Amino acid sequence: MKYLLTLLSLVLLMACEPNSTLVMPVPPADNALFRGFNATIDFDSLRAEDFAAATAYQIPKSRLWVQKIHETKDRSFENTMREIDEMYDEISSLYGVIYLMGSTHPDSAIRNAALGEVVVMEKYFNSLSLNDTLYQAVKAYAQTDEAKTLTGPRAKYLTETVQSFERNGFGLDEAGRAQLQVIDDKLSELGNTFGNNIASFEDHLIVDEAGIAGLPEDYKQARQTEDGMYKIDMSYPSVLPFFKYAQSATARQQLFVKFRSRAAESNMAVLDSLILMRTQKAQLLGYDTYAAYRVADRMAKTTQNVWDFENDLVGKVRPKAEADYAELLEVKSTSTGTQASEIDAWSLSYYENILLKDSYQLDGELIKQYFPLDGSIEGLFTITQQLFGVTYRELEDPSVWNDDVRLFEVLQGEQVIGRFYLDFFPRANKYSHAACFPIISGKASDRGRQIPTAALVCNFPKATDDKPSLMLHNQVETLFHEFGHVLHHMLSETELASQSGTSVSRDFVEAPSQIFENWTWNYDALKLFAKHYETGEVLPKALFDKMIRSKNVGSGMNLQRQIYYGMYDFTLYDLKSDGMSTDDVARSLHHKLLLYPFPEGTHLQTSFGHLDGYGASYYGYLWSKVYAQDMFSLFEQNGVLDQETGMRYRESILKPGGSMDENQMLVDFLGRAPQNDAFLKGEGVEISE
Structure with a gap:
């Protein structure tokens, strides 16, 4: 059957012209990747061969869908734009599961089979973005009287769909579009190789x-x-x-x-190729640089706005960073008995920890005894349920891809409105960072509302024989941060899947997750769950006060590092000269921006996964944090557990997903234009009046 389906897919893939007669492929039998509407995924039955069979069915079906849209007469939003959204959603839901399995499944056969089909599907997505049949259908609809009277989310969807096609080459002739598809296909391969080299290293x-x-x-x-x-x-x-x-x-x-040199041998050349081909893509599309291409449809709009943002922070942050470094040099001098003039990169955390213990009497090992993982999850759930008027229910004995993965439902009253998986512990070849993996998007449907589904993947310490999993405070921050993405995915209520959840500008997408880090620094929130794993004692207020006093220890240097990462990423895609290697750029910017010596012999870029998925976008972490801190200032004013403010945030920021302009969402929630004062104050940076 697998062989026949593969042959069928090859025949159908060749029949891609609008007037070709396509035959509906046969759905694969007993394939765990296909399920009924709003049913959970049967991971227990998943086989390696399911992935190729699934794409061999879904891609030809999608091509038939494109032909149907092309042949439609009397165009309307329903028969053109909604059909495009439905087509993308169905294939994206399959991609979401396959991508997750390629990143997390413990069975190498299943994982590798999934990774192979990720490449196949990304090539198909690239072909859709260059599909003249779809573009002409959208352009034809855009000329109708109905389209010209659209407002709100539907108007935004139409405008952005047209712009997306045009950003993907529909100002190019046929030869140019063919060249662009070759570039995009190669970029998908390079991106997957780059990420897989990091994960498998x-x-x-x-x-x-x-x-x-x-x-x-x-x-x-x-x-x-x-x-x-x-x-x-x-x-x-x-x-x-x-x-x-x-x-x-x-x-x-x-x-x-x-x-700091993970995957250096395998990824150095891959990154060079990524940068080169992304530059070629941008220039083919009429942009000077890939960075200019990336920001054109984002909040930043221009590369100059990004550089102005970064350089403004460089100047404002440097005095705090210099004070931080001087403080660490004193600690090193005292510890070593000799006058220190510099601290190497591998010793910064060591001396900062001594500073926290000796000057602030802060012991990270003591603090983590108040943050067992299970208690931290319970606290996160308590806080977000209170703020947003929802409840979470864990499913017993769920079908999952690894024994320690858990599955929860999100309920509004008795109605299930979302599902999320928790995959929290390290294992070989698993995605090594922390991230929310969207699987299924929420949307309106003639069968009812489609339930959004996501997986929260982290790498927290496992329990030992005599202790539960205990979290460093920054790991608790990570938990809250990533769950912010989950909530964004769960609590959006959009008509269209294309505007669901985190489908916002990439330089805003982190704001609804960054805001949640603040609850881990508020005692009213912490005393709900920060309890000693043995005695149940609540985190003492005196210990919390020490945490607050130490919160901005090193904050200037930490901000400098974030600025460095953002400017490094942006330089590679906007300013890098042909004669400079990626190592040269790293070294040059380090000397310009950071206070401690460059760590020779390291290659940060080869395991800097954001250079692929977030290429020319890392600036967005600080850009969005300005908005996150400004939004949190309302919770500070009204109470961090105030449900009225929480529901207002849910209504203004989470519910719209990507269906509204982000600046308007911010004004709706804040009641004013955004400001950066709260961000700078929160980092301990003095603000000039």
């Missing part, structure tokens, strides 16, 4: 007792080898505590160089 550092001195006992026990040595892998739960606590500068340096 494995390395470790072996250290002895002297090398691991300073680390907590539970950390050491989890990594001890049979010969009494210690194996430190490249996962975040391994490396972050090591940089913070390891007393051996040599061991810290060895791990830092390894960690």
